[in-house]
Amino acid sequence: MPRLNRLTPDTAVGASRDLLAELVSRHGQVGDMVSTMAHSPAVLGGYLQLSRAMGRARLDRRISERISIAIQVRQGCGLCLDAHVSAARALGVDEEEIERARAGTSADPAIAAIVTLALQIYREPTSITDEQIAALREYGYSDRATADVVGVVALNILTGAFNLLAGLTPESGTDA
Known part of the structure; x- marks a missing residue:
């Protein structure tokens, strides 16, 4: 059972609300990890930035x-x-x-x-x-x-x- 609640663009606040709203508008939905990470805008933002950066990695x-x-x-x-x-x-x-x-x-x-x-x-x-x-x-x-x-x-x-x-x-x- 999840220990932290999922957030949505309607329930998140501040930077997390903006990040989630952007993701939902681009992808239609977000998964449980991302919506739960929204409790911390620093963690969510860091995850998104590192994930995008690693998409440009040279490693096969x-x-x-x-x-x-x-x-x-x-x-x-x-x-x-x-x-x-x-x-x-x-x-x-x-x-x-x-x-x-x-x-x-x-x-x-x-x-x-x-x-x-x-x-x-x-x-x-x-x-x-x-x-x-x-x-x-x-x-x-x-x-x-x-x-x-x-x-x-x-x-x-x-x-x-x-x-x-x-x-x-x-x-x-x-x-x-």
């Missing part, structure tokens, strides 16, 4: 979805995990690779290396080594794509932690 979306799956398995947000598994499937990631992503790896050594980096950023960023970054370059990852991993991890921490705080689950929520 099939890879970022695998990273998101790996992070959400560990963070425990079922709502986010379901959304990222669905997105990975829609992008053509097969079931075996989705299962590997859940385990924090991939059959492709290059993808496994970047998923490992993401999990280190999530758990223990001080453990990242110069050799690890050099290996990512050898796999063909640009510095920009490598830096984008931090954004993917940050977005997952934000959405997963928010959904867990708010009590949004696959049964109660409609977005991640």
Whole structure:
């Protein structure tokens, strides 16, 4: 059961009302996470800005979805995990690779290396080594794509932690 109420453009106030009204006018509706985030205009605005910015990331979306799956398995947000598994499937990631992503790896050594980096950023960023970054370059990852991993991890921490705080689950929520 959700712990925080959903807001609408009619029930939200200030900047949140304006953000929700804009989103509803553009998309027709907003999901539970976004409408619940509206309790904090700072959180909602930050989420929207980071989400838009990550839409311009250079990291292949099939890879970022695998990273998101790996992070959400560990963070425990079922709502986010379901959304990222669905997105990975829609992008053509097969079931075996989705299962590997859940385990924090991939059959492709290059993808496994970047998923490992993401999990280190999530758990223990001080453990990242110069050799690890050099290996990512050898796999063909640009510095920009490598830096984008931090954004993917940050977005997952934000959405997963928010959904867990708010009590949004696959049964109660409609977005991640």
